[in-house]
Amino acid sequence: MTSVPALKLTGIDRHYGEGETKLSILTKADFALSSGEMVALVAPSGTGKSTLLHIAGLLEHPDGGEVYLNGTACGHLPDERRTAIRRTDIGFVYQFHHLLPEFTALENVMMPQLIAGLTRKEAAERAAALLDYMRVGHRADHRPGELSGGEQQRVAIARAVANAPLLLLADEPTGNLDPQTAHYVFDALEALVRQSGLGAMIATHNHELAARMDRRVTISDGKIVEL
Numbered sequence: 541m542t543s544v545p546a547l548k549l550t551g552i553d554r555h556y557g558e559g560e561t562k563l564s565i566l567t568k569a570d571f572a573l574s575s576g577e578m579v580a581l582v583a584p585s586g587t588g589k590s591t592l593l594h595i596a597g598l599l600e601h602p603d604g605g606e607v608y609l610n611g612t613a614c615g616h617l618p619d620e621r622r623t624a625i626r627r628t629d630i631g632f633v634y635q636f637h638h639l640l641p642e643f644t645a646l647e648n649v650m651m652p653q654l655i656a657g658l659t660r661k662e663a664a665e666r667a668a669a670l671l672d673y674m675r676v677g678h679r680a681d682h683r684p685g686e687l688s689g690g691e692q693q694r695v696a697i698a699r700a701v702a703n704a705p706l707l708l709l710a711d712e713p714t715g716n717l718d719p720q721t722a723h724y725v726f727d728a729l730e731a732l733v734r735q736s737g738l739g740a741m742i743a744t745h746n747h748e749l750a751a752r753m754d755r756r757v758t759i760s761d762g763k764i765v766e767l
């Protein structure tokens with residue numbers, strides 16, 4: 541029996557502008573990501589990595605093609621359904637953490653769970669466990685401004701997986717960190733992905749980190765191709 545991919549993209553088209561100014565980013569692009577798999581997205585600046593992650597994460601509509609999450613076609617679902625799927629099934633990590641500055645690390649990780657309907661007690665317990673797992677539990681009561689860059693990113697990763705998503709999408713998650721801290725943060729990220737079995741697509745310019753993932757893909761002539 542073949543398992544359903546966590547993420548499947550078929551025939552994705554995406555362009556900006558029209559006529560002479562038309563810029564084609566993705567052209568009939570296909571891609572599949574299994575649960576438990578980590579794929580590095582390595583492509584030069586401006587080739588469409590963020591665009592691809594936004595489409596996969598249901599933040600942006602493609603001009604053509606379909607996005608399947610765990611076998612469900614998401615392209616034509618109403619916006620509120622897409623938002624609900626994004627909240628529960630997809631975790632995002634960005635280059636800059638986007639943590640809420642007025643809340644503690646623990647509260648930041650609780651937030652998506654409270655929005656998803658968990659009680660404060662349930663959310664606090666899971667948030668504490670995730671922060672421990674990311675080796676930043678001792679900083680749970682501190683606000684983002686009191687944490688180092690590496691600690692902030694580890695909190696952001698804990699927040700991204702707070703609702704146990706099936707897909708983790710990361711855009712340069714270590715791009716703002718020095719090489720040693722980048723490896724340390726990536727160690728924790730990798731352990732989390734392996735332990736939880738979610739599928740992860742991680743855009744990175746860091747070739748050492750890309751080499752640690754299961755596969756490496758790039759964007760070439762609008763297609764997603766294996767490296």
Ligand SMILES: Nc1ncnc2c1ncn2[C@@H]1O[C@H](COP(=O)(O)OP(=O)(O)OP(=O)(O)O)[C@@H](O)[C@H]1O
Nearest residue numbers: 556557563565583584585586587588589590591592
């Ligand atoms: N809303 C938009 N309107 C017009 N062009 C856009 C828009 N968004 C992105 N682009 C263009 O599409 C191309 C791909 O952008 P994208 O941000 O996906 O690239 P990227 O590979 O993530 O780049 P980087 O590594 O620098 O973040 C770029 O040339 C960008 O200028």
